[in-house]
Amino acid sequence: MYFLIASGLSLIYGLMGVLNFAHGALLTVGAYATWWTSTHVGGGPGTKLLVGALAGVAVGGILAALIELVLIRPLYRRPVEQVLVTVGLALALNALVEAIWGFDARPFPVPSWLIDTTTVFGANIPNDRFLEIGVAAAVLVGLTLFLRYTRYGLIIRAGVENRAMVTALGIDVRRAFTLVFALGGMAAALAGVLSGVYYGVVDPGRGTSLLIFAFIVVVIGGFGSIGGTAVAAVVVGLIQQYANYYASSGLGDLAVVLLLAIVLLLRPEGLSPKVAH
Amino acid sequence: MALIRVDDLHVYLGESHVLQGVSFEVPEGGVTALLGRNGVGKTTTLRAIMGLVPRRGTVTLAGEETTRLATHQIVRRGIGYVPEDRDVFAGLTVDENLRLSERNGLPRYELVYELFPELKTRGGQRAGTLSGGQQQMVAIARALLNDNPVLLVDEPTKGLAPLLVTEVASALERAAELATVLLVEQNLAVVERVAQQVVVLDGGRVVHTGPATELLRDRATIQSLLGVSGGGH
Numbered sequence: 001m002y003f004l005i006a007s008g009l010s011l012i013y014g015l016m017g018v019l020n021f022a023h024g025a026l027l028t029v030g031a032y033a034t035w036w037t038s039t040h041v042g043g044g045p046g047t048k049l050l051v052g053a054l055a056g057v058a059v060g061g062i063l064a065a066l067i068e069l070v071l072i073r074p075l076y077r078r079p080v081e082q083v084l085v086t087v088g089l090a091l092a093l094n095a096l097v098e099a100i101w102g103f104d105a106r107p108f109p110v111p112s113w114l115i116d117t118t119t120v121f122g123a124n125i126p127n128d129r130f131l132e133i134g135v136a137a138a139v140l141v142g143l144t145l146f147l148r149y150t151r152y153g154l155i156i157r158a159g160v161e162n163r164a165m166v167t168a169l170g171i172d173v174r175r176a177f178t179l180v181f182a183l184g185g186m187a188a189a190l191a192g193v194l195s196g197v198y199y200g201v202v203d204p205g206r207g208t209s210l211l212i213f214a215f216i217v218v219v220i221g222g223f224g225s226i227g228g229t230a231v232a233a234v235v236v237g238l239i240q241q242y243a244n245y246y247a248s249s250g251l252g253d254l255a256v257v258l259l260l261a262i263v264l265l266l267r268p269e270g271l272s273p274k275v276a277h
Numbered sequence: 278m279a280l281i282r283v284d285d286l287h288v289y290l291g292e293s294h295v296l297q298g299v300s301f302e303v304p305e306g307g308v309t310a311l312l313g314r315n316g317v318g319k320t321t322t323l324r325a326i327m328g329l330v331p332r333r334g335t336v337t338l339a340g341e342e343t344t345r346l347a348t349h350q351i352v353r354r355g356i357g358y359v360p361e362d363r364d365v366f367a368g369l370t371v372d373e374n375l376r377l378s379e380r381n382g383l384p385r386y387e388l389v390y391e392l393f394p395e396l397k398t399r400g401g402q403r404a405g406t407l408s409g410g411q412q413q414m415v416a417i418a419r420a421l422l423n424d425n426p427v428l429l430v431d432e433p434t435k436g437l438a439p440l441l442v443t444e445v446a447s448a449l450e451r452a453a454e455l456a457t458v459l460l461v462e463q464n465l466a467v468v469e470r471v472a473q474q475v476v477v478l479d480g481g482r483v484v485h486t487g488p489a490t491e492l493l494r495d496r497a498t499i500q501s502l503l504g505v506s507g508g509g510h
Contacts, residue, residue, distance in 0.1 A: 157373075165360065167349045168329065168364075169349075169352065169380075170423075173349070
């Protein structure tokens with residue numbers, strides 16, 4: 001889940017230099033769009049979840065593209081204003097969700113087979129974990145193939161290295177900006193869907209709480225690096241869970257912050273420096 | 278007829294007034310060399326023509342004012358750009374660097390590989406692992422890949438071994454057969470070999486324009502304008 005949120009953040013910062021604090025709100029909006037759609041379509045829980053997820057991901061992508069076109073694009077080369085706008089937007093979107101659907105958590109459409117467990121080497125693992133791992137792996141493979149084998153992927157990889165030189169080759173890099181924002185929004189919304197499946201509910205504060213760890217993952221992985229982000233997401237997730245389980249509940253967050261401090265001291269550019277591959 | 282006309286160009290970088298009303302013309306065909314001491318604004322002039330720095334004044338390309346256009350739009354009017362320090366994409370392969378540069382029409386891979394056969398054999402190598410000379414080949418190849426009527430080339434021989442300087446100069450001569458070249462170059466031997474016109478900058482202003490042979494013969498003027506002994510040798 002961390003990877004899904006962080007991959008978009010990483011590409012957006014790597015390519016555009018924009019710290020998108022509204023990224024967590026896209027997760028929340030995606031999750032609520034999924035929940036809302038699922039309550040308005042027929043069929044079993046599986047169908048509801050699938051249709052809702054498609055709608056949620058679409059809403060996340062469209063909203064992200066609109067944010068880039070309307071709010072971010074006029075503020076290129078003005079990083080302070082960009083931060084203020086994205087922070088303000090995050091607050092506004094969360095407030096909007098709370099105003100429409102209230103503060104209470106809403107039940108997410110989760111099919112029973114996802115709640116069941118599968119025994120692996122003696123451990124009973126809820127099936128939704130396999131779905132989450134599978135989706136994250138599929139997104140990683142998809143993004144990697146997109147970046148490596150498509151024209152836009154080439155532009156994004158080059159833009160992460162040197163945006164000005166990409167424009168000096170006659171390429172309108174702003175289209176790539178919109179595309180990256182949309183892809184990031186879709187991935188965040190997908191994370192919203194999976195977080196709904198994981199927790200069984202959706203609430204307005206979900207995106208904000210996960211965004212903090214997503215930023216940590218991006219810093220550890222290296223801005224603009226999808227591979228680095230994937231590795232960092234796994235490392236952060238494992239350390240957090242192991243510390244919570246074997247030490248004391250709540251120590252996981254502290255362990256992650258300590259890991260961040262160590263990485264910043266030893267390798268400030270992150271595990272994989274600013275090259276999108 | 279002037280293919281490029283620069284009129285009263287001003288550029289501020291921070292507090293510094295780098296270009297203070299630069300005006301000159303680049304005739305169609307051949308090579309015009311933009312000369313001057315370090316820090317007089319040669320690179321900034323090229324970057325201003327490309328729209329890579331905020332500027333005031335007018336730049337006209339083949340009769341069309343380009344000052345209000347974005348960089349990618351200016352390039353699509355037919356400008357190839359070889360930046361100072363090459364700026365190849367280190368994480369991309371040589372092939373990817375070239376593929377990224379392709380625009381409309383047929384990319385001229387035959388020409389590029391004829392000039393720099395090494396690039397063909399190193400197509401799968403990451404540009405960041407190439408030598409400085411090989412990176413310069415990639416940078417020039419990117420500009421030559423498309424049928425651009427104008428090439429802006431910024432210090433292509435900087436930091437290169439003498440053998441590579443000769444190779445780059447040959448490439449520039451060939452490029453000048455296909456396009457109008459505005460060249461920033463410190464190496465006067467290269468200027469003498471390839472340039473027909475010169476524009477000399479000093480203190481952010483144009484202080485001399487004229488035929489290259491005329492300037493390069495006048496050692497005293499070269500010494501006073503460029504601060505180097507002249508003759509290109």
